[in-house]
Each structure stands twice: as structure tokens, then as C-alpha cells.
Amino acid sequence: MEHITKTVEYPKKLKKTHTRARTYEWISFFYMISAALISYSVMANSQTMKTIWLEDTLGIIPPLSFLIASHIAKKRASANFPYGFHRAIGLAFVISATALLILGIYLFVDGMFVLIKQEHPDIPTIYIGDHSIWLGFLMILALLWSSVPSTVLGHVKIKLAEELYDKILYADSKMNKASWMSGFASILGIIGIGFGLWWADASVGILISLSIINDGYHNLKQAILDLLDEIPKTLTGDKTDPLIDEVKNIALQEPWISDVQLRFRDEGHVFFGDIFVKIKGPTLSVEKLTQLRNKLQNFHWRLHDIIITPYRS
Amino acid sequence: MDNTIYYKIIDITFIIFVLTGCHASFPNDPNNTLDNIIKTKTLKIGICHSIPYQEKELLGQLARTLNAKMVLVMDNQENLYRSLEQHQINIVSCSIQEDTPWNKRLSLTKSFLIKRPSQADRQYVFAVQQGENRWLSYVNDFIHNWKSS
Numbered sequence: 001m002e003h004i005t006k007t008v009e010y011p012k013k014l015k016k017t018h019t020r021a022r023t024y025e026w027i028s029f030f031y032m033i034s035a036a037l038i039s040y041s042v043m044a045n046s047q048t049m050k051t052i053w054l055e056d057t058l059g060i061i062p063p064l065s066f067l068i069a070s071h072i073a074k075k076r077a078s079a080n081f082p083y084g085f086h087r088a089i090g091l092a093f094v095i096s097a098t099a100l101l102i103l104g105i106y107l108f109v110d111g112m113f114v115l116i117k118q119e120h121p122d123i124p125t126i127y128i129g130d131h132s133i134w135l136g137f138l139m140i141l142a143l144l145w146s147s148v149p150s151t152v153l154g155h156v157k158i159k160l161a162e163e164l165y166d167k168i169l170y171a172d173s174k175m176n177k178a179s180w181m182s183g184f185a186s187i188l189g190i191i192g193i194g195f196g197l198w199w200a201d202a203s204v205g206i207l208i209s210l211s212i213i214n215d216g217y218h219n220l221k222q223a224i225l226d227l228l229d230e231i232p233k234t235l236t237g238d239k240t241d242p243l244i245d246e247v248k249n250i251a252l253q254e255p256w257i258s259d260v261q262l263r264f265r266d267e268g269h270v271f272f273g274d275i276f277v278k279i280k281g282p283t284l285s286v287e288k289l290t291q292l293r294n295k296l297q298n299f300h301w302r303l304h305d306i307i308i309t310p311y312r313s
Numbered sequence: 314m315d316n317t318i319y320y321k322i323i324d325i326t327f328i329i330f331v332l333t334g335c336h337a338s339f340p341n342d343p344n345n346t347l348d349n350i351i352k353t354k355t356l357k358i359g360i361c362h363s364i365p366y367q368e369k370e371l372l373g374q375l376a377r378t379l380n381a382k383m384v385l386v387m388d389n390q391e392n393l394y395r396s397l398e399q400h401q402i403n404i405v406s407c408s409i410q411e412d413t414p415w416n417k418r419l420s421l422t423k424s425f426l427i428k429r430p431s432q433a434d435r436q437y438v439f440a441v442q443q444g445e446n447r448w449l450s451y452v453n454d455f456i457h458n459w460k461s462s
Contacts, residue, residue, distance in 0.1 A: 123446050125453050132454055132457065193446065196342055196343045
């Protein structure tokens with residue numbers, strides 16, 4: 001049956017991009033695990049390192065969500081799930097955004113307590129043979145590992161996210177891209193401890209927690225708006241997707257249509273929608289409707305599931 | 314990709330390492346504990362009533378490396394820890410074990426082995442004020458060298 005929701009099929013060109021995105025998300029997944037383990041191993045009782053460790057640990061969720069959701073979204077629609085599983089992506093987006101927001105709030109409160117209680121962070125020395133190394137230097141190396149590769153990955157992934165119109169990948173890349181800032185702020189915090197400024201550590205921790213709260217809030221807001229079927233927006237979320245107007249124009253070009261009204265919603269990275277067309281004549285052939293539907297679906301791969309409803313005034 | 318930002322990152326990191334590596338008193342103490350001990354030539358030690366003589370001897374050696382005289386304050390553990398938090402003493406020696414419930418509020422040094430006659434040998438630590446990283450490093454280095462000598 002033609003009207004039953006199809007599985008997502010990327011155009012040939014995008015199939016490669018999708019495979020690359022999956023590869024980079026696997027790399028991100030294992031990289032984030034390594035960053036979290038390294039941060040934990042040198043954490044001592046530094047608030048900054050605790051913040052970075054939790055940020056790295058939570059950083060595992062977006063690539064994992066992408067990998068799981070992109071697998072589930074490909075599943076065929078069934079009798080129980082006639083619309084398919086596209087919303088898996090939106091669901092994954094809500095989960096990762098909520099986790100990020102909660103973590104940010106927790107770290108903010110925790111950092112404030114450290115400041116209020118004036119807890120002075122200890123960074124001990126460790127010994128390798130007869131050589132002593134201040135753990136702060138190893139923390140700085142750990143921070144470089146958790147920020148520089150992440151920034152590079154972010155730059156690569158954001159381009160793939162734009163091509164695939166994938167919101168999880170986009171949010172993940174944006175956070176990765178900005179991680180050099182938290183990395184270097186943290187390094188300043190550790191150096192601050194080294195110079196005897198006990199408050200530098202917790203203050204930097206609080207600043208980073210604010211940026212985590214900001215990311216979490218914006219991602220969660222976007223995820224909720226998507227679940228409320230907001231009109232599809234561009235990846236940056238500030239404009240209505242131009243594809244909607246293009247669909248309207250294509251429909252209006254048909255000589256048998258006098259007016260078009262439409263409603264679309266974003267289901268992961270594809271659009272589902274209804275187009276209400278006001279027909280000019282007294283009758284309408286099914287062929288014309290089928291032709292228009294095919295024309296629209298061939299116009300863009302994201303116009304995934306379209307229902308055209310004709311009416312007369 | 315804009316590579317200049319990465320070059321900047323590498324430059325900044327290099328500068329950070331050079332600057333911190335060259336700084337003589339890195340890490341530093343927020344309350345200048347080590348500087349004050351050296352300046353006043355006085356090491357204020359809090360000790361409990363019944364600590365093994367080896368622990369006292371170790372403290373004596375620590376004071377000698379600092380060229381400082383020892384001022385001993387005898388009290389119970391809890392009072393000594395409070396004095397430590399209020400910067401009235403520099404170090405506490407009370408046969409402290411690493412799992413002391415105070416380890417969230419104080420900095421514990423590296424452990425050292427104390428031999429006890431007719432009892433099993435035990436690892437103990439000293440306590441210093443939290444966050445005095447230079448002083449902590451100094452005591453840790455001292456214990457490390459003492460252990461390897």
C-alpha cells in the first residue's frame with residue numbers, strides 16, 4: 001500500500017555521508033569514553049576536573065543516541081507502528097538534552113557550595129620512580145585530550161549534520177566544537193590552583209556549568225518544540241525551513257489548483273505533512289494527485305510522507 | 314577547517330607549560346604555609362598523646378630539612394584538626410590512617426610504614442591544611458625520599 005510510511009532512504013549521495021557520520025559517531029563514542037576515564041583518573045578533589053569528567057561522561061550519550069536512533073529509525077513501519085520509528089530520533093534528543101540540563105544544574109549548585117564553604121582543592125604529587133610530578137600537570141594533559149580532539153571532531157561532524165539535517169548530530173557537533181573553550185577555561189582553573197588561587201577552580205567549574213546549562217536548555221527546548229509538532233525549522237532553529245514554501249510553490253504551479261494550505265511536522269530528519277489543495281474544476285483525476293505527490297517526493301528526500309487532500313470551495 | 318585556531322591552542326599550551334614550569338614555587342600555597350615555616354624557622358606540629366616514637370622521629374627529620382625548630386601542640390585529634398583548619402598549626406601527627414573520616418576536610422600526605430613491636434606494622438599519614446598544595450608536595454617529597462632511603 002502506497003500510503004503506508006516508508007523506511008527512510010537517503011539519496012545515493014547522502015548514503016555515503018550517513019555512513020561517514022556513523023563512523024565519526026563511533027569514533028566520538030570511544031573517544032568520549034577514553035576522555036571520561038582519563039579525566040576520572042586524574043580528578044583528585046578538583047571541582048573543575050569533576051565538571052569536565054561529568055561533561056565527558058555525558059558526552060558519551062549524544063553519539064550513542066545518534067547510533068541507536070539512526071538504527072531504530074530505519075526500521076520498517078509495522079501494524080503497531082504505522083508511522084514507522086522516526087520519532088526515535090526526537091526521543092533520543094529529549095533524553096540527551098534533559099541529561100545535559102540536569103548535569104549543568106547539578107554542577108552549578110555543587111560549584112557554588114564549594115565556593116561558599118571555601119573548600120580549598122588539593123592537587124597532590126604523584127611519583128614515577130624517583131620523579132615527582134604535580135598532578136595538576138597531568139590534569140592539564142587530560143584536559144587537552146578531552147578538548148582538542150573533540151573540537152576537531154565537532155568541526156567535521158557539523159558539516160555532515162547539515163547535509164543529513166540531523167539534529168542530534170548537529171547538537172553534538174556544536175557542543176564538541178565549543179569544547180576547546182571549556183578545556184582551556186579548565187586549564188586556567190588548574191593553573192589558578194597552582195598559583196595558590198583556591199577559588200579559581202570552583203569559579204571555572206561554575207562558568208563551565210553555565211555553558212552546559214545553556215546547551216541543555218536550548219537542546220531541550222528544541223526537542224520539546226519538535227515533539228509538539230512545531231513547523232519544521234532550519235538546523236539552527238531560528239527560521240522556518242524554506243522547503244515548506246518551496247512545496248507550496250510547486251503545488252501552486254499546477255493549473256488545476258487554485259489555493260494551497262499545508263501543515264508539516266519534523267519527524268527526526270524527515271518531514272511528514274498534509275497538503276490541502278483547492279481544485280479549480282468540478283472533478284479531479286486520481287492520476288493528477290498521484291503525479292503531484294510523486295513530484296513533491298522526488299523534489300527532496302526529506303519530503304517523506306505526504307498526504308494530499310483535495311477540496312472544492 | 315580553520316587551522317589557525319589549533320595553532321593558537323598549541324602555542325598557548327606551550328606557553329602555559331613553560332611559564333608554570335619556570336615558576337619556582339609552583340604549585341603555591343593559598344595561605345603561604347611553606348613560606349611562613351621557612352621565614353619564621355618554626356614548624357608548628359599538632360600531636361596526640363600516644364604517637365609511636367618513629368612518627369616523632371620522622372617529624373624531627375622533616376623539621377631539620379626545613380631548618381626549623383619544632384613547636385609541639387599536644388591535644389586530642391579533633392581539636393588538632395580544628396587548629397589545623399584555622400591555620401594555627403602546620404601539620405598533625407596522630408597515627409592517622411588513610412580512611413579517617415576527616416579526609417574530606419583535610420589533606421592527607423603519602424603514607425609511611427610504622428613498625429610496632431608485637432603488633433602488625435601499619436601505614437600512617439600526616440594531615441595538613443586542605444589546599445596547601447606546595448606544603449603538601451614538600452611533605453610528600455620528604456616522605457617519598459625517606460621511604461626510598
